[in-house]
Amino acid sequence: MPGETNALNNLFGGELLARMDRAASISAKRHSEEIVVTSSVNHVSFGKAIPIGTTVTIEAKVSRAFTTSMEVYIDVWIDDDKGEKIKANEAIYTFVAVDKNGRPTKIDKILPETEQEKKRYDAALRRKQLSLVLAGKLKADDATELKALFS
Numbered sequence: 001m002p003g004e005t006n007a008l009n010n011l012f013g014g015e016l017l018a019r020m021d022r023a024a025s026i027s028a029k030r031h032s033e034e035i036v037v038t039s040s041v042n043h044v045s046f047g048k049a050i051p052i053g054t055t056v057t058i059e060a061k062v063s064r065a066f067t068t069s070m071e072v073y074i075d076v077w078i079d080d081d082k083g084e085k086i087k088a089n090e091a092i093y094t095f096v097a098v099d100k101n102g103r104p105t106k107i108d109k110i111l112p113e114t115e116q117e118k119k120r121y122d123a124a125l126r127r128k129q130l131s132l133v134l135a136g137k138l139k140a141d142d143a144t145e146l147k148a149l150f151s
Contacts, residue, residue, distance in 0.1 A: 034097035064124035068104035
């Protein structure tokens, strides 16, 4: 849509972020079967511009569920002139499941099956530990998964 594009007729990054947030929230809600709120946008990679008129596919999947939070990995695909899918962007969001009063509520874990799911699942704990260390909520010495990378 013209109102969603910049002067180069490419989709605004903020518009894509909103669309990814919507898709990721659906994925998180389906997994947790609870109300979910966006806790953080941990990573965004704008790899390719999305020109006006391009078909966009957003795939969002819970990569790991913790006690009340879950990481959702988002892949954004565009169709080229031949109808082939090309990966354009990716992002990682964190959601928290909450009850009707807005208090965090426990959720089920996930079991990764494919190689990609297993890689994303394992990396999710490292990303969580890094976020907690940077926020001052976890001491670096206690970030066992991060420390293992350097041992």
